[in-house]
Amino acid sequence: MLLSKGCIYGLRSSLFLASQENDGYVSIREISEKLDISFHFLTKILQQLTSTGLMESHKGPKGGIRLTKSGSEVNLFEIVAAIDGVELFTECALGLPGCGVKKPCPLHEKWAGTRDGIRYMLENTNLMELAKKGKEQNLRITEHGGFEWLLNNDCNDAS
Amino acid sequence: MLLSKGCIYGLRSSLFLASQENDGYVSIREISEKLDISFHFLTKILQQLTSTGLMESHKGPKGGIRLTKSGSEVNLFEIVAAIDGVELFTECALGLPGCGVKKPCPLHEKWAGTRDGIRYMLENTNLMELAKKGKEQNLRITEHGGFEWLLNNDCNDAS
DNA sequence: GAGTTTTAAGAGTATTTTGTCTTAATTTAA
DNA sequence: TTAAATTAAGACAAAATACTCTTAAAACTC
Ligand code: SF4
Ligand code: SF4
Numbered sequence: 001m002l003l004s005k006g007c008i009y010g011l012r013s014s015l016f017l018a019s020q021e022n023d024g025y026v027s028i029r030e031i032s033e034k035l036d037i038s039f040h041f042l043t044k045i046l047q048q049l050t051s052t053g054l055m056e057s058h059k060g061p062k063g064g065i066r067l068t069k070s071g072s073e074v075n076l077f078e079i080v081a082a083i084d085g086v087e088l089f090t091e092c093a094l095g096l097p098g099c100g101v102k103k104p105c106p107l108h109e110k111w112a113g114t115r116d117g118i119r120y121m122l123e124n125t126n127l128m129e130l131a132k133k134g135k136e137q138n139l140r141i142t143e144h145g146g147f148e149w150l151l152n153n154d155c156n157d158a159s
Numbered sequence: 160m161l162l163s164k165g166c167i168y169g170l171r172s173s174l175f176l177a178s179q180e181n182d183g184y185v186s187i188r189e190i191s192e193k194l195d196i197s198f199h200f201l202t203k204i205l206q207q208l209t210s211t212g213l214m215e216s217h218k219g220p221k222g223g224i225r226l227t228k229s230g231s232e233v234n235l236f237e238i239v240a241a242i243d244g245v246e247l248f249t250e251c252a253l254g255l256p257g258c259g260v261k262k263p264c265p266l267h268e269k270w271a272g273t274r275d276g277i278r279y280m281l282e283n284t285n286l287m288e289l290a291k292k293g294k295e296q297n298l299r300i301t302e303h304g305g306f307e308w309l310l311n312n313d314c315n316d317a318s
Numbered sequence: 319g320a321g322t323t324t325t326a327a328g329a330g331t332a333t334t335t336t337g338t339c340t341t342a343a344t345t346t347a348a
Numbered sequence: 349t350t351a352a353a354t355t356a357a358g359a360c361a362a363a364a365t366a367c368t369c370t371t372a373a374a375a376c377t378c
Contacts, residue, residue, distance in 0.1 A: 002161060002247065005366060008254040015265070027324070041367050043325070050325095060375025061323045076266075088161065095167040097302055105300060106174070106293040107235075107284070114280045121273045125266070134265040141264060143256055164336060186354070200337050202355070209355095219345025220353045 002118075006045045007083040009037050013046060014079050015141060017055070018071030018127035019134060025057075025064030035142050045083060052082040071128035080122055089119045161277075165204045166242040168196050172205060173238050174300060176214070177230030177286035178293060184216075184223030194301050204242060211241040230287035239281055248278045 003011070013031050020026060028046060032039040046065055049055045054074060057065045067074060080088070093111040133139065140146035162170075172190050179185060187205060191198040205224055208214045213233060216224045226233060239247070252270040292298065299305035 002252060003254075005254065008252075012253055025324095029324080038367060040369070044327090044367095047326070057325060058375080059323085059325045059373075060377095062376065063324045063374085065325085091160075093161060093167075094171055095162075095164065096299070103297075103299045103305065106289040106296075106298050108298075110280050110284055114277055117276045118273055121269050125269055130265040137265075138262075139265050139267075140255065140262045146262060184354095188354080197337055199339070203337095203357090206356070216355060217345080218343075218353085218355045219347095221346065222344085222354045224355085 002088070003080060004084050006041075006048075007080055009035070009042055010045050010049055010079055010083045011076060012037070012141060013042065014049070014054075014067070014074065014127055015130055015134070017065070017067050018074070019131040019141070020066075023066060025062065025066050027064040030064070034145070048083055049079065054078060054082055067127070071131055072126050075123050075126045077119060077122035089115055161247070162239060163243050165200075165207075166239055168194070168201055169204050169208055169238050169242045170235060171196070171300060172201065173208070173213075173226070173233065173286055174289055174293070176224070176226050177233070178290040178300070179225075182225060184221065184225050186223040189223075193304070207242055208238065213237060213241055226286070230290055231285050233287075234282050234285045236278060236281035248274055 012035050016031055016035060017026060028043050029039055031037070031046075032042045046055060046057070050057045050065065053068060055065050056068050057063070092105070093107060093115075094105055096105060134141060134146070138146055171194050175190055175194060176185060187202050188198055190196070190205075191201045194201075205214060205216070209216050209224065212227060214224050215227050216222070251264070252266060252274075253264055255264060293300060293305070297305055
């Protein structure tokens with residue numbers, strides 16, 4: 001599995017927040033219900049994103065969580081790095097420690113290229129473009145539900 | 160982590176076998192010691208590779224394990240698929256079930272491209288080329304040791 | 319200020335992955 | 349035929365990951 005569950009949940013939540021029409025706080029409870037993620041588990045994951053400054057939270061009624069920057073300023077790599085760390089993009093396909101510093105293994109060049117490909121894709125994809133695309137084409141953000149319940153009531157029979 | 164530990168050990172062992180000068184059986188004990196992998200754990204992993212036909216084993220003295228096909232015929236994708244399965248290459252970056260069949264999510268096109276990039280790299284890398292490269296350039300196959308102890312005693316002070 | 323709503327924090331549990339150990343079965347060789 | 353060497357198989361244990369539950373702290377409403 002490329003990304004941890006926590007990272008996947010973080011990405012989905014970020015996309016959900018970027019898709020909101022207004023920029024107010026959204027409660028973690030609402031996110032967990034809409035995206036079908038365990039509330040307490042999600043709370044911990046989002047804490048990681050607030051501690052790195054990608055999101056900000058507010059307690060009490062009317063509280064919740066929101067992106068600090070606009071969706072177009074947040075790329076997927078930032079989110080992955082905040083939750084799973086950068087190991088995926090620095091470590092070795094063969095699990096050998098100390099890559100790059102010491103003598104490489106025969107797979108290195110090919111693996112480094114592939115690894116950079118993953119990174120490039122994540123760095124060059126921002127939340128805004130995904131949210132925009134999801135809304136326009138009414139794509140999905142959870143197993144069954146999509147972006148239709150983010151819009152007012154545009155297209156409900158698109159199946 | 161892209162690949163499981165078991166898969167990593169399987170790849171390293173395969174590369175080790177492809178690097179052997181003769182085509183006899185190599186005992187799992189020797190592989191586990193040379194590559195610093197738990198013997199019993201490695202035994203289980205290599206059983207997966209024999210059960211899929213990539214390797215064949217032989218019990219008793221003079222027994223061990225060896226590749227069924229020549230190294231140039233075995234690409235890394237086959238080994239990964241045999242141990243970790245093909246989920247990495249079919250499933251979703253966002254962990255949503257039923258990808259491709261139902262409505263896609265906004266990340267799909269980009270992720271599918273990246274995913275295919277990983278697969279392409281693995282499918283187009285065979286054990287023979289890695290073994291050849293490792294020997295020629297005296298690269299490493301474990302944390303400290305490399306291909307030098309596969310050769311007779313060619314270059315021992317290459318550090 | 320009291321009560322409610324929300325995130326924060328940490329302990330605790332469950333599941334999966336990773337690794338160990340023991341026993342059995344097979345093969346070789348003396 | 350006996351002993352040694354090896355893989356096969358499965359129970360077991362440890363560690364990492366994923367998830368749950370409880371309590372605390374903060375912020376809002378009245
Ligand atoms: S050189 Fe590349 S492939 Fe080899 S151990 Fe380092 S990161 Fe891995
Ligand atoms: S369509 Fe979406 S859910 Fe399916 S594999 Fe692609 S990114 Fe994942």
